[in-house]
Amino acid sequence: xxxxxxVFERSLGLPPDGDVWIGDDAAIVSVPRGRLVxxxxxxxxxxxxxxxxxxxxxxxxxxxxxxxxxIGAVGARxxxxxxxxxxxxxxxxxxxxxxxxxxAAEWACPVVGGDVTTAQEVAVSAAAxxxxxxxxxxxxxxxxxxxxRLLVTGPLGASAAGLRLLRAGLREPASAxxxxxxPLARIAEGVxxxxxxxxxxxxxxxxxxxxxxxxxxxxxxxVVLHTVPVAPGATEEEALGGGEDFELVVxxxxxxxxxxxxxAAGLRPPIEFGRCSADRAERxxxxxxxxxxxxxHVIG
Amino acid sequence: xxxxxxVFERSLGLPPDGDVWIGDDAAIVSVPRGRLVxxxxxxxxxxxxxxxxxxxxxxxxxxxxxxxxxIGAVGARxxxxxxxxxxxxxxxxxxxxxxxxxxAAEWACPVVGGDVTTAQEVAVSAAAxxxxxxxxxxxxxxxxxxxxRLLVTGPLGASAAGLRLLRAGLREPASAxxxxxxPLARIAEGVxxxxxxxxxxxxxxxxxxxxxxxxxxxxxxxVVLHTVPVAPGATEEEALGGGEDFELVVxxxxxxxxxxxxxAAGLRPPIEFGRCSADRAERxxxxxxxxxxxxxHVIG
Numbered sequence: 001x002x003x004x005x006x007v008f009e010r011s012l013g014l015p016p017d018g019d020v021w022i023g024d025d026a027a028i029v030s031v032p033r034g035r036l037v038x039x040x041x042x043x044x045x046x047x048x049x050x051x052x053x054x055x056x057x058x059x060x061x062x063x064x065x066x067x068x069x070x071i072g073a074v075g076a077r078x079x080x081x082x083x084x085x086x087x088x089x090x091x092x093x094x095x096x097x098x099x100x101x102x103x104a105a106e107w108a109c110p111v112v113g114g115d116v117t118t119a120q121e122v123a124v125s126a127a128a129x130x131x132x133x134x135x136x137x138x139x140x141x142x143x144x145x146x147x148x149r150l151l152v153t154g155p156l157g158a159s160a161a162g163l164r165l166l167r168a169g170l171r172e173p174a175s176a177x178x179x180x181x182x183p184l185a186r187i188a189e190g191v192x193x194x195x196x197x198x199x200x201x202x203x204x205x206x207x208x209x210x211x212x213x214x215x216x217x218x219x220x221x222x223v224v225l226h227t228v229p230v231a232p233g234a235t236e237e238e239a240l241g242g243g244e245d246f247e248l249v250v251x252x253x254x255x256x257x258x259x260x261x262x263x264a265a266g267l268r269p270p271i272e273f274g275r276c277s278a279d280r281a282e283r284x285x286x287x288x289x290x291x292x293x294x295x296x297h298v299i300g
Numbered sequence: 301x302x303x304x305x306x307v308f309e310r311s312l313g314l315p316p317d318g319d320v321w322i323g324d325d326a327a328i329v330s331v332p333r334g335r336l337v338x339x340x341x342x343x344x345x346x347x348x349x350x351x352x353x354x355x356x357x358x359x360x361x362x363x364x365x366x367x368x369x370x371i372g373a374v375g376a377r378x379x380x381x382x383x384x385x386x387x388x389x390x391x392x393x394x395x396x397x398x399x400x401x402x403x404a405a406e407w408a409c410p411v412v413g414g415d416v417t418t419a420q421e422v423a424v425s426a427a428a429x430x431x432x433x434x435x436x437x438x439x440x441x442x443x444x445x446x447x448x449r450l451l452v453t454g455p456l457g458a459s460a461a462g463l464r465l466l467r468a469g470l471r472e473p474a475s476a477x478x479x480x481x482x483p484l485a486r487i488a489e490g491v492x493x494x495x496x497x498x499x500x501x502x503x504x505x506x507x508x509x510x511x512x513x514x515x516x517x518x519x520x521x522x523v524v525l526h527t528v529p530v531a532p533g534a535t536e537e538e539a540l541g542g543g544e545d546f547e548l549v550v551x552x553x554x555x556x557x558x559x560x561x562x563x564a565a566g567l568r569p570p571i572e573f574g575r576c577s578a579d580r581a582e583r584x585x586x587x588x589x590x591x592x593x594x595x596x597h598v599i600g
Contacts, residue, residue, distance in 0.1 A: 018335075023518070024440050025373035025502055026339035028432060035318075036336075038412060039326035040382035040427055044419045073325035082340040084425040086386075112338060119344045121420050125384040127340055127427030132328060140324045202325055218323070 006094075015112070027112035029080050031131050037138070039070035040127035048244070053166040056091070056122065058181040060099030062244070063124035066205065068107040069185035069246040071130035073203040074138040075194025077187060078109035081128040086119035096124055107185055139193065144200035144219035144251035146278035151255055151270035153189045153248045156208050157234030160242025165233070176233040179245070186248045189267055193250050196261035200251035209240045211249065213283060213292050219251070222282030225274035225290065240285075241293045251276055306394075315412070327412035329380050331431050337438070339370035340427035348544070353466040356391070356422065358481040360399030362544070363424035366505065368407040369485035369546040371430035373503040374438040375494025377487060378409035381428040386419035396424055407485055439493065444500035444519035444551035446578035451555055451570035453489045453548045456508050457534030460542025465533070476533040479545070486548045489567055493550050496561035500551040508549070509540045513583060513592050515549065522582030525574035525590065540585075541593045551576055 015021045020028040043063035045051050051059070060083075068078040083100055087093045093116050104111050109128055132138055162180025171177055186203070193201055200219055204211050208228065216223045230239040250270060252258045259269045274285075283290040315321040320328040343363035345351050351359070360383075368378040383400055387393045393416050404411050409428055432438055462480025471477055486503070493501055500519055504511050508528065516523045530539040550570060552558045559569045583590040 018437075020374075020438065020440060024438075024442070025370040026337045026376070026430070026438075028374065028438050029336050029338060031336055036329050036331060036429070037326045038329060038380060038382050038427075038429065040384050040413060040425070041415050042384040042386060042417045042425065044386055044417050046420070047418050070325040074320075074328065076326065080338060082338050082427050084340050084342040084384075084427075086342060086344055086423055113340060115341050117342045117344050117423075118347050119421060119423060120346070123386055123417075123419060123423060125340070125342065125425035125427075127338075127382050127384075127425075129336070129338065129429060130326070137318075138320065138324075138326075138328050140320060142324070 021112040022114065027082065029112060031079055035132040037071050037074055037076040037130040037132055039067050040125065041066040041070060042123055042125040045122035054181045056095035057099030059122065060096040060124050061103045061182055063126040064100050064103040065183055065185050065246065067126040067128045068109050068187065069203045069205065071128055072185050072187040072190035073201055073248060074140065075190050075201065076130040076132040076138065077191060078107055078128045078130040080112045081109050081126055083111055083114040084125040085114065085116045086121065086123040087116060088120055088122065089118065091122055100124065100126065107187060136194065139198045139201040141200055141202040141215045142218035144215060144221050144276045146221055146276055148199050148251040148253050148276040149255040149272050150223065150274040150276065151250045151252060151258060151272045152229055153186045153270050154268065155229040155231040155271065156204060156245045156247060157239030157242045158231035159183055159244040160238035161231065161234035173233040176231065183244055183246050185246050188265065189248055192261050192265045192267060193248065193258065196258050197254060198250045198252050198258065202249055204245045204247050204249060206243045207241045207293065209290055209293050212290065215249065216280065216283060220280050222277035222279045223274055223290065224277050224282060225285040227273050228285065229271045229273055321412040322414065327382065329412055331379050335432045337371050337374055337376040337430040337432050339367050340425065341366035341370060342423055342425040345422035354481045356395035357399030359422065360396040360424050361403045361482055363426040364400050364403040365483055365485050365546065367426040367428045368409055368487065369503045369505065371428055372485050372487040372490035373501055373548060374440065375490050375501065376430040376432040376438065377491060378407055378428045378430040380412045381409050381426055383411055383414040384425040385414065385416045386421065386423040387416060388420055388422065389418065391422055400424065400426065407487060436494065439498045439501040441500055441502040441515045442518035444515060444521050444576045446521055446576055448499050448551040448553050448576040449555040449572055450523065450574040450576065451550045451552060451558060451572045452529055453486045453570050454568065455529040455531040455571065456504060456545045456547060457539030457542045458531035459483055459544040460538035461531065461534035473533040476531065483544055483546050485546050488565065489548055492561050492565045492567060493548065493558060496558045497554060498550045498552050498558065502549055504545045504547050504549060506543045507541045507593065509590055509593050511549065512590065516580065516583060520580050522577035522579045523574055523590065524577050524582060525585040527573050528585065529571045529573055
């Protein structure tokens, strides 16, 4: 089995003086002062990606992006990642590492350590730490109050639509294909939302409907949706139940201020799609029950 | 698929005020001042454990213990861990979590987040952060100099011997069985060795022979062994080539001082077994070549 240092040989930068990245038992890193945020996520071939439709590099990208998305979803910035590769004989972990390294560069979150293990199926587990700047609290999913408006950083369902299109042998619209193969984390958006006083936040990793139920459960509120922002090429069902869009859902008492903060930061303005209510049993979309359906993480 | 919060429902303590553990997108933790240390390791059924011989809980224990061992091997203490479980349908992740939680309690390294994913084979990936106290450097594998003595925190080969005994249907000696099912990390030993001026250190995870070659390669020295400390019930071959003993190999310019520091801390004194030489091509055991053999991480 190749060592993690070989796997990342070409894609690693040099650590700052005093830091130690891949090559020793553990990595030594320095972080700015602030509270630490930790998250981990795994991407498994056949569950999170069909390797006949997307590449090993895409699987690596998805694993690290899902993890940094979790860090962004509390309003923090990712700092450093470590990855475990599970790789059957005959599979080149360098292809996985290429996608991980591209995501690491995209999200400014260097991979500083890891492990390569023989296994029967391809899996990538990515853990990362991040820093929560300043003194304010993190933006948790439990912070929403009745009356807060619900906004999302972008339309949803593109990843599920991309998978459906790829299965049908199609490559258009390219935005949906890219959303499935190379989903984006909303790091800057999460930081701006926290600075703008977001009350609650989470990333849409398992599907809007089930993730909203989780936010409502954690906050003890109801959710009343008047619309569902649907991505180009996607259906409303995909927007509600498809996972891995990684857009951020934000509950805010001041939606106009949130939009202004996004625009001031040069970010696409978030889309308002509903509100929180005092009746925690109330979970509706256009007056009908919002089903608790979500991405099952099983492809096939 | 069950959520990580359910999986750890019974075994998690309560976070300190202001911290957030399992249940949100990411965990928020506070660490004492000091540099951070990060490591990750995976344990895969059929590779790191034969589930017909040891339990799911043992696999979970081994994953977290391997990771905290890496943190200890630079002289740091583990602080917090996150885990990814890959679990086929019909396997209860709570059994895995039980072993992880027992290891977390043993190594004072709470599990603060994680993920449960459907997969075809059982795997546990554990990442952890730790803190390197004080101002001194970490103890890397690259720090050894010619003349340094080589010591190890305990005799080796017990894990490999335990696997051999279990395969033969035997349960004795119990120390070897336990060393295979529930290996120990040498956290206190690593901290004491760093305080006592250890020049280089690493944990024996893949086997003494291959790990010594790595230490020698990283340090640019040769290694001359006069003996191999063999655990009760193990063979010298198992001590040299068996992995997952997790004892620490230490290169020290002052072996007597190192032993004194261990005794003063109430720890078993480390065993001297060789020295580093200036000829980096010199890799010998009792005058014969030290083969670069190690644990292949494939059981079967």
